[in-house]
Amino acid sequence: MNLRAIRAIYVFEMARTLRTLLQSVVSPVISTTLYFVVFGSAIGGHMADIEGVPYGAFLVPGLIMLTLLTQSVANASFAIYFPRFSGTIYEILSAPVSPLEIVTGYVGAAATKSVALGLIILATAALFTPLTILHPLWMLGFLVLTAVTFALLGFIIGIWADSFEKLQLIPMLVITPLTFLGGAFYSVEMLPPAWRTVTLFNPVLYLISGFRWSFFGLSDVSVEVSLAMTLGFLALCLVIVHFIFRTGYRMKS
Amino acid sequence: MISIAHLSKTYASGHSALKDVSLDIRRGEIFALLGPNGAGKTTLISIVCGLVTPSAGTVSVDGHDIITDYRAARAKIGLVPQELTTDSFERVRDNVCFSRGLFGRPPDPAYIETLLRSLSLWEKRDALIRTLSGGMKRRLLIAKALSHQPEVLFLDEPTAGVDVELRRDMWNLVRTLREEGVTIILTTHYLEEAEEMADRVGVINHGELILVEDKAALMKKLGEKRLTLELSAPLAGVPDLLAPFDLALAPDGRELTYTYAAAKEGAPGERAGHPAVADLLRAVAASGIAVRDLRTRESSLEEIFVSLVRREP
Numbered sequence A: 001m002n003l004r005a006i007r008a009i010y011v012f013e014m015a016r017t018l019r020t021l022l023q024s025v026v027s028p029v030i031s032t033t034l035y036f037v038v039f040g041s042a043i044g045g046h047m048a049d050i051e052g053v054p055y056g057a058f059l060v061p062g063l064i065m066l067t068l069l070t071q072s073v074a075n076a077s078f079a080i081y082f083p084r085f086s087g088t089i090y091e092i093l094s095a096p097v098s099p100l101e102i103v104t105g106y107v108g109a110a111a112t113k114s115v116a117l118g119l120i121i122l123a124t125a126a127l128f129t130p131l132t133i134l135h136p137l138w139m140l141g142f143l144v145l146t147a148v149t150f151a152l153l154g155f156i157i158g159i160w161a162d163s164f165e166k167l168q169l170i171p172m173l174v175i176t177p178l179t180f181l182g183g184a185f186y187s188v189e190m191l192p193p194a195w196r197t198v199t200l201f202n203p204v205l206y207l208i209s210g211f212r213w214s215f216f217g218l219s220d221v222s223v224e225v226s227l228a229m230t231l232g233f234l235a236l237c238l239v240i241v242h243f244i245f246r247t248g249y250r251m252k253s
Numbered sequence B: 001m002i003s004i005a006h007l008s009k010t011y012a013s014g015h016s017a018l019k020d021v022s023l024d025i026r027r028g029e030i031f032a033l034l035g036p037n038g039a040g041k042t043t044l045i046s047i048v049c050g051l052v053t054p055s056a057g058t059v060s061v062d063g064h065d066i067i068t069d070y071r072a073a074r075a076k077i078g079l080v081p082q083e084l085t086t087d088s089f090e091r092v093r094d095n096v097c098f099s100r101g102l103f104g105r106p107p108d109p110a111y112i113e114t115l116l117r118s119l120s121l122w123e124k125r126d127a128l129i130r131t132l133s134g135g136m137k138r139r140l141l142i143a144k145a146l147s148h149q150p151e152v153l154f155l156d157e158p159t160a161g162v163d164v165e166l167r168r169d170m171w172n173l174v175r176t177l178r179e180e181g182v183t184i185i186l187t188t189h190y191l192e193e194a195e196e197m198a199d200r201v202g203v204i205n206h207g208e209l210i211l212v213e214d215k216a217a218l219m220k221k222l223g224e225k226r227l228t229l230e231l232s233a234p235l236a237g238v239p240d241l242l243a244p245f246d247l248a249l250a251p252d253g254r255e256l257t258y259t260y261a262a263a264k265e266g267a268p269g270e271r272a273g274h275p276a277v278a279d280l281l282r283a284v285a286a287s288g289i290a291v292r293d294l295r296t297r298e299s300s301l302e303e304i305f306v307s308l309v310r311r312e313p
């Protein structure tokens, strides 16, 4: 195990975050604050409690998930896409580093960033609405698991993409809609039965549901199912990454 | 040190960039890989360094296969790529330390300082990479390649786009490294560079390695001169009187060619000319052969090279 290499990649990536602090941290915090102001305070004031939870508080896990998913994907995809684009990837590919070590460095850094971001948003949210977290360890567990899984997805996208447009494509076309439709801002119970069934095919629903359960103890699907689905998605991403390195897909000619 | 056997590469485009190349690089030597654009030099280097997957054949570095034992193989190699591919927003020293870390070596600030100083980059250690000039970026790439103290250094066209002074520095650096026992493989378009630097020269064209030779042997060829006598009347055979000169008679009998080693510049006897040539001319006169004209020709490495690469596969 080349631990020094993992460390080198990780530190390199974290340094990049700190350099682009404004873009990496401040802007998601601002946009989340806007969500709270608009949905939580302005609209939420006219919403009934959902299963005993005030709407403002109900929003928090969904909003954190929204940021967590988009940021994990964005950070990891950019982190690996950019060296491919600029050519500096040659150094990583010619170093005595295993695929697992490369992935650990990049995905670890991207996940660290988005978990930190999630916690910052949580703290920001606490300023707007009183919050209780019933299962803090589960909450952290879901946070880390989701961040890692979607950073892996981002890594895959960053390798697949051959233009900056494609890099944006999946997050815009797939992840954001799935998050919005996955119950970030409502309980699936509020949907008509037909749509409820459709929603069950949305993987993001399980992430948000499990995460929300760790806050309020209530969920759209059982927490075991949530956990299983998240782990399943993580495993799928790992298989794809394994395939990428085994074949050298888009990295080596 | 590096053993390449039956290496072939066909890119996904169907282009066959390397064709059954076999080559052994000796420990501690400077090997120059010479060839025109698109010959396959970068492809060859990229395969050894793990950037390109070979289609067939094997490569080992100090006994370690580059695929099954890639960690040990790559740990010994430093690569300076042909293109100036650097990060932009990192600082010089951090970036060199990053490279060392990637190769799994513990931090060694003293060594990094020596390295940066030797490449005249110490003043720029805290500069953003994008503020460096092209020549400095190339030196940074060299520093990164040397950051983990490799045993083998690949320099892919190290002097492309580099001014005369930096080129001389680069050559000095290469010599210093060789003295430290580093094996160096460099690619170049310039014969001058191969001549100046290398212990051995390989010529590659259209993906085929067409010649591998000690530079000394090449220089001997380079030093060859030919004197051709155009005869007034065709000869049926070389007269006995001329036998000691080992002359070649053209098939039409109208030309006699004498091949001899050119005197080295500044060598004793130079001023005296080539006694053998004078002897030959006397012998020719004595055998009554009428000479219409004569010409001499010096074969240069350039010529050898051009004649080699012109031969289509």
Ligand SMILES: Nc1ncnc2c1ncn2[C@@H]1O[C@H](COP(=O)(O)OP(=O)(O)OP(=O)(O)O)[C@@H](O)[C@H]1O
Residues within 6 Å of the ligand: A253, B011, B012, B013, B015, B016, B017, B035, B036, B037, B038, B039, B040, B041, B042, B043, B044, B082
């Ligand atoms: N990724 C690739 N896909 C397809 N063809 C490629 C690829 N890389 C190189 N080639 C082709 O392979 C051949 C050899 O290229 P290579 O870069 O090895 O040449 P070179 O000897 O380094 O040339 P130069 O002196 O110009 O650097 C060229 O015809 C090139 O077009």
Ligand SMILES: [Mg+2]
Residues within 6 Å of the ligand: B041, B042, B043, B082, B156
């Ligand atoms: Mg090249």
